[in-house]
Amino acid sequence: MNEIKLEKIDDNRWLVPQTGLMRVPGIIYANEKIYDLLKNDESAKQVANVAHLPGIVNYSLAMPDIHWGYGFPIGGVAAFDLDDGVVSPGGVGYDINCGCRLMATELTLADIKDKVKDLTTALYQRIPSGVGSTGYVKLSGKDQKKVLEDGAGWAVKTGFGSANDLETTEDGGCISGADPEQVSKRALERGKQQLGTLGSGNHFLEIEVVQEIFDEKVAQAFGLRKDQIVVMIHTGSRGLGYQICDDYLALMVKHQAETGIALPDRQLACTYLASGRGRNYLAAMACGANYAWANRQILMHLTQDVIEKTLRIAPRELGMRLVYDVCHNIAKIELFNIGGVEKKLCVHRKGATRAYPAGHEAVPARYRSVGQPVLIPGDMGTGSYVLVGQEKAMQETFGSACHGAGRVMSRTQAVKTSRGRSISRELADQGVLVMAGSKGTLNEEMPEAYKNLNDVVQVVHDAGIARKVARLKTIACIKG
Amino acid sequence: MALYKLIDHTADLGMEVTGRTKRELFTKAVLSLMDIVVERKETGAGVKEKALTVEGSDSADLLINFLREILYLFNGEALIIGTCKITKCGNKKLDARLLLEPYNKKKHVIKTEIKAVTYHGLSVERIKNGWRARIIFDV
Numbered sequence: 040m041n042e043i044k045l046e047k048i049d050d051n052r053w054l055v056p057q058t059g060l061m062r063v064p065g066i067i068y069a070n071e072k073i074y075d076l077l078k079n080d081e082s083a084k085q086v087a088n089v090a091h092l093p094g095i096v097n098y099s100l101a102m103p104d105i106h107w108g109y110g111f112p113i114g115g116v117a118a119f120d121l122d123d124g125v126v127s128p129g130g131v132g133y134d135i136n137c138g139c140r141l142m143a144t145e146l147t148l149a150d151i152k153d154k155v156k157d158l159t160t161a162l163y164q165r166i167p168s169g170v171g172s173t174g175y176v177k178l179s180g181k182d183q184k185k186v187l188e189d190g191a192g193w194a195v196k197t198g199f200g201s202a203n204d205l206e207t208t209e210d211g212g213c214i215s216g217a218d219p220e221q222v223s224k225r226a227l228e229r230g231k232q233q234l235g236t237l238g239s240g241n242h243f244l245e246i247e248v249v250q251e252i253f254d255e256k257v258a259q260a261f262g263l264r265k266d267q268i269v270v271m272i273h274t275g276s277r278g279l280g281y282q283i284c285d286d287y288l289a290l291m292v293k294h295q296a297e298t299g300i301a302l303p304d305r306q307l308a309c310t311y312l313a314s315g316r317g318r319n320y321l322a323a324m325a326c327g328a329n330y331a332w333a334n335r336q337i338l339m340h341l342t343q344d345v346i347e348k349t350l351r352i353a354p355r356e357l358g359m360r361l362v363y364d365v366c367h368n369i370a371k372i373e374l375f376n377i378g379g380v381e382k383k384l385c386v387h388r389k390g391a392t393r394a395y396p397a398g399h400e401a402v403p404a405r406y407r408s409v410g411q412p413v414l415i416p417g418d419m420g421t422g423s424y425v426l427v428g429q430e431k432a433m434q435e436t437f438g439s440a441c442h443g444a445g446r447v448m449s450r451t452q453a454v455k456t457s458r459g460r461s462i463s464r465e466l467a468d469q470g471v472l473v474m475a476g477s478k479g480t481l482n483e484e485m486p487e488a489y490k491n492l493n494d495v496v497q498v499v500h501d502a503g504i505a506r507k508v509a510r511l512k513t514i515a516c517i518k519g
Numbered sequence: 520m521a522l523y524k525l526i527d528h529t530a531d532l533g534m535e536v537t538g539r540t541k542r543e544l545f546t547k548a549v550l551s552l553m554d555i556v557v558e559r560k561e562t563g564a565g566v567k568e569k570a571l572t573v574e575g576s577d578s579a580d581l582l583i584n585f586l587r588e589i590l591y592l593f594n595g596e597a598l599i600i601g602t603c604k605i606t607k608c609g610n611k612k613l614d615a616r617l618l619l620e621p622y623n624k625k626k627h628v629i630k631t632e633i634k635a636v637t638y639h640g641l642s643v644e645r646i647k648n649g650w651r652a653r654i655i656f657d658v
Contacts, residue, residue, distance in 0.1 A: 080529050107529040109639030133634045133657050170632040229595050239632045281634045305638035449527040
């Protein structure tokens, strides 16, 4: 952890003291177990680095899935004042609106037990995945503009899914203010080919079964019950998002000196939210976010079609329904109570999930009495968690919780560790069928490369920012 | 001797490259990036030449911008670098001539998807017998 000395606040929080040019202190959500893992990399220093940025409010935060990223740590949350604060493309990440979508079905494990292989093969064949895969939908320039402006709404209008799906998508599947004019030709070109693709790396589609319910009332509100089959999709804005981030990052690095903001790391390049460049980035970022929502909406539709055809069942029998769709790489203008005053802030969530509590108007009407579903995927062997946002998140973390397990092993380490082993066979022994485009990806993504999801989620639960609702066990996983 | 050394980084992937001259360093960095992304089997099909001029505020920025261009050629235009010859190499500007070959799914095996070349932990520095660069990619 180098020179950073963390001070224990309570069982689930560590303070990064304000030193040097830091404008605010930092807080890392971690218990003793996770604190031990922090010693292996420089992520705590990255929390401190973010605290150097102008206009940062209260604290530079990190969730328990924190790990060493570039610039911001992964698992980082930071909110900035709209008048004198900044926006940083690196604080959103390259994969703009990378996120998760959870779909419930009327099927139980018994219904598909003998057909898991057929289903997985069919999904693997139909859902474009892997590097360089081209999409289910080919876009004309005019259509692409609409995708960037309308997000998931465009997909629904075009025949992918139903309007109900938009109700349970964060922000209705569209961030307003998207302006395709602020997106480069390169980004547009990359986006044309990739709508309706899963991608590679840690992106996936999983068939999961509800293994344990922690909160019956909330699970019922989310439409989840034990032994139910659900599908989780994890992907984002593909090459279009990467290119938008890359373009704006380069632009901000080039003009950093003009802003007069000194940075401890070039990757934190940023500009004032109130500046033209800041507004242009947010308008381009919204395009990336909307593209990602359209992408996940199309993939959901495709998944539904594959399952119905493979099992030869009618839509009503499958009963596929969107539980929720969250983004975990984003910067958004949201309203918070800061010292008794309602204030609009720009919240950066880089590998963090929104976790709004019951009663908040941004929570879909059907969940408003319990709170927003928080979707936390883990490694391939473990599965995922569904949590529900709590009031404490509004007070402490700008309405945010963790987004996954977080890596502990570098990719090269994982490849070394997996040498001589068959990760797919090991997973099969645990009842997880995996189909991946490349063995390399599978080895890099081996379960041991991640923190224990149970530990990460326990911190969020114990800290009171989101509560456990259900645990999902992976039974099949497709990857690029 | 290997073209480059991989650097361990928890979420991402890095490389360390050395060269006797800055020109050699930059050329090796380009070929190393390509080698991390794809198995560079030359098929000789559809090869074309491209001239590239890149600018940057200093050596490190220049290298990053050069690699960003190379990565875009692959990610955006599906072109693989066959050879790279740097004809002019200054501190803030370089000219290069590239031989490019179209990516062919059947012939080239993709090894790693690199989303971007980052500025994080970036260094380009003089060492005893030449130059050394460290670059982290987002994967």
